[in-house]
Amino acid sequence: MTENEIYFVSASKQAELIRKKIISPVELIHSYLDRIQSLNPSLNAIVTVSEKAIEQARQAETKVMKGEYLGKLHGVPFTAKDCFDTAGIKTTRGSRLFQNRIPDQDATAVKRLKQAGAILLGKTNLPEFALSAETNNNVFGQTNNPWNLLKTAGGSSGGEASAIAAGLSPLGIGTDLGGSNRLPAHYCGIVGFKPTHGRIPLTGQWPELMSRYMHVGSLNRSVKDAALTLSVLLGPDGQDPYAVPVVDPDISTIDLHNPQLKIGWIAEGPFQPVAQTIQKAVADAASVLKNHGWIVEPVSLDKWKQNKPINLVMDLLIAEAPHYFEQLIEGKHDQLTAPIQQLLGTPLPSIQDYIRALAGCEQLRHDMIKHFSTFDILLLPTAPMTAPIHDAVSHSINGKTAPPIHGASITPAFGITGSPAISIPFTQSPDGLPIGVQLVAAHFNESKLFQAAMALEKNTGTRFHRPPQF
Numbered sequence: 001m002t003e004n005e006i007y008f009v010s011a012s013k014q015a016e017l018i019r020k021k022i023i024s025p026v027e028l029i030h031s032y033l034d035r036i037q038s039l040n041p042s043l044n045a046i047v048t049v050s051e052k053a054i055e056q057a058r059q060a061e062t063k064v065m066k067g068e069y070l071g072k073l074h075g076v077p078f079t080a081k082d083c084f085d086t087a088g089i090k091t092t093r094g095s096r097l098f099q100n101r102i103p104d105q106d107a108t109a110v111k112r113l114k115q116a117g118a119i120l121l122g123k124t125n126l127p128e129f130a131l132s133a134e135t136n137n138n139v140f141g142q143t144n145n146p147w148n149l150l151k152t153a154g155g156s157s158g159g160e161a162s163a164i165a166a167g168l169s170p171l172g173i174g175t176d177l178g179g180s181n182r183l184p185a186h187y188c189g190i191v192g193f194k195p196t197h198g199r200i201p202l203t204g205q206w207p208e209l210m211s212r213y214m215h216v217g218s219l220n221r222s223v224k225d226a227a228l229t230l231s232v233l234l235g236p237d238g239q240d241p242y243a244v245p246v247v248d249p250d251i252s253t254i255d256l257h258n259p260q261l262k263i264g265w266i267a268e269g270p271f272q273p274v275a276q277t278i279q280k281a282v283a284d285a286a287s288v289l290k291n292h293g294w295i296v297e298p299v300s301l302d303k304w305k306q307n308k309p310i311n312l313v314m315d316l317l318i319a320e321a322p323h324y325f326e327q328l329i330e331g332k333h334d335q336l337t338a339p340i341q342q343l344l345g346t347p348l349p350s351i352q353d354y355i356r357a358l359a360g361c362e363q364l365r366h367d368m369i370k371h372f373s374t375f376d377i378l379l380l381p382t383a384p385m386t387a388p389i390h391d392a393v394s395h396s397i398n399g400k401t402a403p404p405i406h407g408a409s410i411t412p413a414f415g416i417t418g419s420p421a422i423s424i425p426f427t428q429s430p431d432g433l434p435i436g437v438q439l440v441a442a443h444f445n446e447s448k449l450f451q452a453a454m455a456l457e458k459n460t461g462t463r464f465h466r467p468p469q470f
Contacts, residue, residue: 006031007167008466010222011076011229014170015117018064018075025064025075025119029057032077032121036168039470042149045162046169047082047140048090048123056119072232074117079169081157082123083130084110085204089120093206094128094137096335097328107204108237109173109216116232121169125159128337129207130175131321133183133408134391135159138337142390145188146467147433151387154184160219161188166470171229172219175205178313179382179411181217182423182438187387189425189434189465191453193217193226196443197418200233201240209324210316211242213361213415223424223453230446246444261452263289264299264371265379270308271410273397274384278435281427282381285437288459289379289452299378303367307360309413310405315357318346361416368417372442377452379439381410382423386433410438420446422453426460432468 006014006023017023033049040046060075080086083093085103092098105111110120125135125143135143135158143158145151146166153162157174161184164172174181176194185192194217202211218229236243265286267279290296322344333341349357371378384406385397395402414421420443423436437456441449 007035008221009170011073011078011171011220011225012222014076015073019069021064025057025060026054028075029053029077029119029121032168036122039166040168042144043146043162043166043168044141044143045124045153045159045166046079046122047092047125047159050089050120050122052088053077053119053121060117060119069117071116072228073113073171076118076171077121077169078113078118078171078173079121079124079160079163080107080110080172081130081160081174082126083175083206084173085206086110086120086123089123091123092139094126094130094139096138097332099139103204105204108201108239109233110204112233113173118171124157124163124169124172126157127155128340129325130156130180131317131343132156132339133404134339135162135184136337136391138335145387146470147189147387150389151433152187152390152392154187154387156180157192157219158184161185161190161192164188164190164219164221166467170221171225173229173233174217174219176215176217177210177213177412177415178310179408179415181219182382182411182421182436183408185219185423185425186382186434186436189436189467191220191223191226191425192423192436193220193230194415194421195230195234195446196244196420198242198244199230199246199420199446201237201243203237203239207324209321213418215415215418223422223450223457226422227446227450259293261294261376261448262374263294263296263377263379263452264375265296266299266301267381269301269380270304271381271384273400273402274381275386275397277429278381278384278386281435282379282437285426285456286379288456292455294452299371299375304364304413307363308409309364309416310409312357312360312364312416313412314405315349315353316361318343319349319354319357322348364413365417368419368442376445376448377439377441379437379452382436382438383407383410386429386435414440419443420449422449424453424457425465426456428465434465
């Protein structure tokens with residue numbers, strides 16, 4: 001195996017190679033550190049490298065030689081979005097207000113990865129406070145998409161997606177409410193996953209704003225890696241009040257031969273306009289799942305035309321963010337990025353509009369329950385277009401002009417409902433940009449979600465594609 005190949009090997013495969021002593025944790029860490037030094041300057045995906053990584057790799061290698069293994073990811077590197085606390089390692093939250101902050105403790109997700117034997121490689125870039133679809137901030141600057149440096153890597157987990165797509169990290173953790181894992185995954189051609197709300201504790205990630213809808217999830221090179229990572233991270237920690245005490249069998253075991261799956265699909269619906277190439281990708285994905293032997297039927301989401309999920313999320317965020325950040329930002333507005341200043345400066349909605357937004361979220365949750373009484377899985381686009389240019393002021397889709405926020409018009413629905421959702425790379429646009437499709441399941445049905453996702457993954461060659469410059 002050449003060095004270039006190991007960068008793009010999945011985390012689960014790397015763990016296997018380490019157990020078989022085909023590659024050592026020290027070799028692996030050095031390979032990634034060298035690659036980060038060489039390629040990260042053009043991407044700005046990883047913003048802090050752990051000074052402890054090499055020593056921890058040596059310790060992991062010593063255990064390997066003794067036949068001792070901490071867990072499923074022993075010796076495998078991982079990166080963490082810079083909103084997760086990491087003990088002894090700078091955690092800036094993408095803000096000048098925290099640019100020198102060094103936590104004393106790890107976030108629960110970071111701690112569990114370490115307990116499984118994984119080695120923290122570094123922290124990845126994000127927009128300030130993880131509250132934008134463009135990864136850019138006043139501390140580290142802008143992250144670029146490895147498929148085209150003029151394009152966005154998305155947000156708010158854009159640094160993670162860019163790093164994994166370019167082979168700077170095999171595995172990452174991020175947060176997702178409006179699509180912060182899934183959108184960057186779609187733009188960068190990797191797997192972006194969020195589990196059922198409450199599966200993974202939020203403890204140690206920030207901000208705690210709208211935690212009733214926030215998820216911790218993973219960014220990966222494969223569906224198998226997403227399942228493996230979930231099996232390591234799930235379960236309550238006694239600190240997060242939203243974490244649910246659900247005990248499962250080994251969720252990382254996936255059976256592709258389940259004959260019972262029924263899938264509803266939609267290519268555009270209330271999310272119009274959706275680019276023709278993306279509509280075709282969803283239709284082709286539906287055909288793959290039908291050919292697999294599962295029942296695949298169109299589904300209607302027309303009710304959402306009058307109650308668009310992205311508008312519900314923004315109405316709640318505009319109302320709740322000023323109260324949440326009030327004391328933190330007092331007298332410091334000039335240190336904030338323009339998107340945060342704009343968010344906090346937007347006029348507050350009326351109490352009637354706020355209540356309507358809350359009611360709309362509840363209605364959306366009821367709608368999803370009804371859909372999942374008929375279907376096991378929903379298949380739809382992750383986003384209405386491929387990665388746009390940085391800071392696009394509008395989007396042109398099928399001859400129509402859409403506002404910047406339209407890029408995140410699909411994913412927020414499943415943050416609100418708390419449904420497990422995954423974006424997997426499925427094909428490419430004519431100009432060579434990745435196109436992902438999104439799968440969604442009912443609460444605690446991650447096993448079925450992974451079944452459908454892996455069936456698609458096995459029938460597309462794009463998971464083997466790599467950014468041409470990397």
